[in-house]
Amino acid sequence: MAAEMIAATRDVADAELAEAWNGLFASAAVGLFVVDAAGRILHISKRLCEYSGLTAEQFIGTDGMHLLHPDERLSYRAAFIALTEGTKDSWTAERRILNKDGEFQWVLFSTAKMPGMRANGGPAFVTQVTSIGKQKRAEKAAADVLQRWTFALENAGQGMWDYDVENDVWEFSAAWKRMRAFDEDATVEFITSHGFGFIHPDDRDMATDLFAKQKSGEVDEIAYEYRYRRQDGNWIWIMVRGCCLERREDGTPLHIMGTDTDITELKKSQETYHELSERLQLALDTSRIGIWETDPATLETIWDERTCEIFGCSPADFEHSSLAWPSMLHPDDREHAMAIAGAGVTTRSNYNCQYRIIRPDGEIRHLRSYATFSQLAGGGWKMLGANWDITTDVERAEALDRAKILAEQRNVEIETARAAMEHASLHDALTGLANRRYLDRLLDSLSNERGCDNVTILHVDLDRFKQINDTRGHAAGDALLVHMAGMLSAIVGPRNTVARIGGDEFVVILSPSPGPERLHGMINEIIQRSNVPIYWRGQECRTSTSIGVAIADGRTSARQLLINADLALYRAKNLGRNQATHFDARMHSEIVAQKQCGDDIIKGLAQGDFFAFYQPQFCSRTLDIIGVEALARWRHPVEGILTPDRFLSVAQDLNAMHEIDRAILEKVLKDLKRWDEAGIAVPEVSVNVSANRLADEGLIDTLARNDWARNRISIELLESIFLDDSDPVYDKHIGKLRELGVDIAIDDFGTGHASIIGLLKLSPYRLKIDRRLIAPIADSPSQRGLIKSIIDIGKSQGIQVCAEGVETRQHLEILRELECECLQGFYFGQPMAAGDLPRYVAREDWRRDS
Incomplete structure (x- = not known):
């Protein structure tokens, strides 16, 4: 009927036209259908019917819209109307239609008006339907690849x-x-x-x-x-x-x-990558399709070049070509593959199967074969097939299975890592103790609206820890911290909490609070065990512990209680360290004042408020000035000029002594240059240097830049600092100082713990006897004997001896008798500002009094 309607306006016989259309639609490799101007289907190809799972009768007379995806029906109608109205001659678009499995698949619609043909009183339109599912999948795969590459490049x-x-x-x-x-x-x-x-x-x-x-x-x-x-x-x-x-x-x-x-x-790893690249290239090459052809009657087989490449041989290598494929099947797959192929040959029905082969070189490959049968014009049959080497796909599937297992294992590892990270966020990495974050949570949990009760906090600080870090190295310091953490945990027990909140600071939370005797026992044990030295790489590390104690009274929050323990710790350190101090209300104002002093010191260093006073040093025989000692002073904005006894302990707690030493040395070099320019002869200036300043490269750099002062600067070191300690940093810097023409003197000799061996090792050019040893020599023969012994030791080693604290003429005469070479003290003059020294030198008042 459709052919008759279409042919109505043609000069071709209806029978001939019908036969032509029926042949075209029966043999079409793609879907075809013809519609009239109303969009009703007049004729449809067999392939399109098979694709949709419907018969031609079910299509004829309908618009076929039920097969289109709902989202695309409106656009289809609009495009078709444009064709019928003559706005367009043809139309091509991608659409989704239902297949026989009830799934929407992508196809390409190509619709055009059929010139000169009429149907149902109007023009006829033919539409070619081409499946583009593979193309769409390829486009999606390409988009996925592009997305992955973009992400990779960005990261x-x-x-x-x-x-x-x-x-x-x-x-x-x-x-x-x-x-x-x-x-x-x-x-x-x-x-x-x-x-x-x-x-x-x-x-x-x-x-x-x-x-x-x-x-x-x-x-x-x-x-x-x-x-x-x-x-x-x-x-x-x-x-x-x-x-x-x-x-x-x-x-x-x-x-x-x-x-x-x-x-x-x-x-x-180029060689490794080269090998992997070859394997990848092999995998890519074997993804190509191999074509083969077999005569079902004789089983004569022909392979193309790619199939020969897949199998690693040619049918010509066998006695009969029919033996090539069966003989290469894997023994475990042969029966199954032969059964599928045999059934296909017997019934002349298409088949596909998957199997393994063993190539002549012993390699096992996974293949998928597809075969189709077609009857030749002479009545014979031809069997045509394709082979895909799917080894890579199989291996990939196996790898995915392994990856799934690994992913599951990885999920377990991630969960374990998450728990570890949570633990790490609340604990100190070095010691394993609770950290500040953990402590803050615990303090908050211990407080209620009124405060906290039944809690005692110990704030524990290691004394001289920085000195160990600076002299023994950070590894030694870390070892000491780990030792301290273990010791504290052992003493307070697992029911209480020990936290590390700073470099050498620990906090112990005792909840519930122990009784007075138990608390006293814990504190004493911490102090006593802290005094026991530890050995790191054969070197002794000796420290002590200062402890601040705060006990809850029910009215103070746990966080304030920690602040109180910190204040008590500050008092313990000021009282000489190596002890514990309990917080009381009076302590607060004193601590605040000391902290204010610390703030003022930092500000004073920034503003250049630290400078030197000078006290002359004299030859005991001639009373000529042989040098001056630079003494630190602080020009306080409120309290005026302060001596070291007013700020030294606070500066030491701040670790600011080396900065004060640096400021004093810079002022000394400027003053010495001004005296030279004024013609004032000051042979040498002695400068006090702390242990931290001695370890500072900046000291060496400063003196090296001022080579004009060579042999005119001496460094005074406290005997108690290091004389018996062997430290490579100190030894190196003392050597560099001597190379720069700087003399080394030992200050306050006789008050420390140095041995003669330590003295001989350092070999200073001068020993300065502490004023406390000089004061009683007028009334104490034994004290004079002690001073005489020190002078004799110095002479025997070629070391000059200088007496500090010469305050009376009697002191002068006794020290001359004892042949002490250098004298310094209030008898000759008070320490004075740099501007007063020229007048003092010019007047020489000390000679009249001596």
């Missing part, structure tokens, strides 16, 4: 560079700088000033030549590799890719941009 850490050719301006990303070990704040000028100098000499000409070609416009893109010496001295391999983004009218570049990739590890 690969590649160094980006940008070159403005016209203005000769470079820009480098942070990753580019890190790759070359430049500081992230390194300037472009600094980087480009080195140019190609860091490129390996063997690669430099190649790199400069390629860049010059790109800069000139000779090449549009560059890609090359070279070796580069980083700022830390290490060599790396870098891959450069660059392209021109903008050109001038003459074609020369205006703007070049590129990426640098660190391929050092890639280069190191």
Whole structure:
């Protein structure tokens, strides 16, 4: 009927037209259907019926809209109306239609008006339907690949560079700088000033030549590799890719941009990657399809080149070509594969199967075969098939199974890691104790609206811990902290909490509070066991412990209780350390004053308020000035000029003594230069130096920059600091000081614990006898004997001896008798400002009194 309607306006016989259309629709490799101007289907191909699972009768007379995806029906109608109205001659669009399995699949509709043909009084339209499902899947796969590559490029850490050719301006990303070990704040000028100098000499000409070609416009893109010496001295391999983004009218570049990739590890494992690359290439090659043909009657077989490649041989290698395929089947798959193929040959029905083969070289491959049968014109049959090497797919599936197992294992590991991270966020990494975050939570949990009750807090601090860190190294300090953590935990027991909240600070939360006797026992045990030295790599590390104790009264929050314990600790350290102090209300105002002093010291250092007073030193025989000692003073904004007894202990707690020493030395060098310019002869200035300042490289640098003061500066070190300790940093710096012409003197000799062996090892040029030993010599023969012994020791070793605290003429006469070479004290004059020294030297009042 459809053919009759279409043919009604043609000059071709209806029978001939019907036969032509029926032949066309029966043999069409794609779906075809014809509609009239109302969109009703007049004729539909067999292939399209098979695809949809409906008969032609079910289509004829309908618009077929029930097969279209609901989202696309409206657009289809609009496009078809445009065709019927003549707005368009043809129309092509991608649409989704239902297949026989009830699934929507992508197809391509190509609809055109059939010239000269009429149907039902109007024009007829033919539509070709082509399946594009594979194309859509390929597009999706490509989009997925593009997305993965985009993510990889954004997160690969590649160094980006940008070159403005016209203005000769470079820009480098942070990753580019890190790759070359430049500081992230390194300037472009600094980087480009080195140019190609860091490129390996063997690669430099190649790199400069390629860049010059790109800069000139000779090449549009560059890609090359070279070796580069980083700022830390290490060599790396870098891959450069660059392209021109903008050109001038003459074609020369205006703007070049590129990426640098660190391929050092890639280069190191190049052989491994090369092997993997070959395997990958093999996998890619074997993904191609092999075609074969078999005569079902004789089983004569022909393989194309790809099939021969898959099997690793040719049918010609066998006695009969029919033996090639069966003989290569894997023994475990042979029966199943032969049964499927045999059934297909017997029934002449298409089949596909999956199996393994063993190639002549022993390699086992996984294949999928598809076979179809077609009858030849002479009545015979031909069997045509295709082989896919799916070894990679099978291996990938197996790998996915393994990956699933690994992922499940990884989930367990992640959960374990999460728990570990939570633990780590609440505990100190070094000691394993609770950290400040844990402590804050615990303090909050111990408080209620009124405060906390039945809680005692101990704030524990290691004395002289910084000195151990500075002299023995941080590893020794860490060992001491771990030892201390274990000791505290053992003493207070598992029911109480020990936390490390700072470098050498620990907090112990005792809840419930122990009784007075138990608390006293804990504190004494902590102090006593802290005094026991530990040994690290054969070296003794000796420290002690200061403890602040605060006991809850029911009215104070746990956080305030910790502050109270901190104040008590501050008092314990000021009272001489190695002891415990309980918080009381009176303590607060005193501690606040000391903390204010600390703040003032820091401000005074920043404002240059620390300077030197000078006390002359005299030859005991001639009473000539042989030097002066610089004594620290602080010009306090409120209290005026302060002596060290007013600020020394606070400065030591602040670890600010080395900064005060630095400020005093700088003032001494300026004063000494002014005296020289004024013609005032001051042979030498003695400067007191703390242990931290002695370990400071800045001391060496300052004296090295002021070589004009060579042999005119001496350093006074306290006997109690280190004389019997062997420390490589101190030893090295003392050696450097001597090379710079700086004399070493021991201050307050006789009050420390140094041995003669330690004295001989240091070999100072001067010993200064403490004023407390000098004061009683007028009335004590035994004291005079002690001083005589010190003087004799100095003479025997070629060490000058200087007596401090000479306050009377009797002191002067006795010390002359004892042949003490150097004298210093109030008898000759009080310490004075630098501006007063010239008048004092000029008047020589000390000679009249002596």
